[in-house]
Amino acid sequence: MTDVLARAEGIGMRYAAPGTAPVDVLEGIDCEIAAGDRIAIIGPSGSGKSTLMHILGGLIAPTSGHIDWPALGPRESLMPVKVQFVFQGPSLFPALDVLGNITLPLFLAGHTTGARDRARQLLARFALEELADKLPEELSGGQAQRVAMLRALTTAPRLILADEPTGQLDSHTAEHFLDGVLELASTAGIALVIATHDAQVAARMARLWAMDHGRLANSAREREEA
Ligand SMILES: Nc1ncnc2c1ncn2[C@@H]1O[C@H](COP(=O)(O)OP(=O)(O)OP(=O)(O)O)[C@@H](O)[C@H]1O
Numbered sequence: 235m236t237d238v239l240a241r242a243e244g245i246g247m248r249y250a251a252p253g254t255a256p257v258d259v260l261e262g263i264d265c266e267i268a269a270g271d272r273i274a275i276i277g278p279s280g281s282g283k284s285t286l287m288h289i290l291g292g293l294i295a296p297t298s299g300h301i302d303w304p305a306l307g308p309r310e311s312l313m314p315v316k317v318q319f320v321f322q323g324p325s326l327f328p329a330l331d332v333l334g335n336i337t338l339p340l341f342l343a344g345h346t347t348g349a350r351d352r353a354r355q356l357l358a359r360f361a362l363e364e365l366a367d368k369l370p371e372e373l374s375g376g377q378a379q380r381v382a383m384l385r386a387l388t389t390a391p392r393l394i395l396a397d398e399p400t401g402q403l404d405s406h407t408a409e410h411f412l413d414g415v416l417e418l419a420s421t422a423g424i425a426l427v428i429a430t431h432d433a434q435v436a437a438r439m440a441r442l443w444a445m446d447h448g449r450l451a452n453s454a455r456e457r458e459e460a
Pocket residue numbers: 249259277278279280281282283284285286322429
């Protein structure tokens with residue numbers, strides 16, 4: 235059985251809005267995510283990190299190249315159980331409390347029994363249990379980011395793609411939170427891909443992908459380890 239979760243070959247992404255010149259935001263990207271991988275994607279703003287993650291998780295299709303998910307199946311089967319996203323912007327549903335938000339993927343997948351208990355345990359694991367009944371508008375940015383990550387963990391997906399998941403946390407809280415996430419991901423066999431501008435977060439991941447103007451350059455660290 236293959237352990238390749240996602241495999242991209244020659245991926246390109248061209249945005250073409252009516253009346254404007256087309257823009258190539260990704261070009262010629264080859265990459266692979268294996269089961270249990272820990273990958274940091276770094277690179278300047280606008281270099282294409284989010285776009286690449288959205289393609290790798292099947293949220294959008296590339297305009298050129300090929301992508302498949304050998305160990306997961308067809309694109310339409312990926313979400314919400316096998317692949318989860320943590321988006322850069324606010325992504326919690328305003329009308330649901332924190333428990334409702336965390337359990338949403340479980341309900342969508344039909345796993346209703348014990349869902350709220352499981353979510354409470356997850357919150358307690360991160361000392362966030364006092365947030366359980368709060369609405370998203372009552373949370374700080376950093377609390378909302380952590381709840382979004384817990385929502386991604388709740389179905390124990392094979393792959394989580396997280397866009398700047400610690401961007402609104404102070405460095406101590408970010409490190410502590412990441413410790414817990416990495417531990418849970420290891421226990422549950424979840425591969426984690428994180429786009430980050432935080433060097434300390436990137437250093438915690440086993441592999442480093444460096445994006446530059448829509449291209450993926452193998453980083454020094456990955457070259458050294460090859
Ligand atoms: N839907 C879209 N239509 C047109 N252009 C887009 C679209 N989405 C992204 N882009 C452009 O693609 C480029 C790459 O954006 P992307 O968000 O992938 O970069 P990023 O590296 O994640 O940036 P950041 O670090 O600021 O989050 C940017 O120039 C952006 O303006």
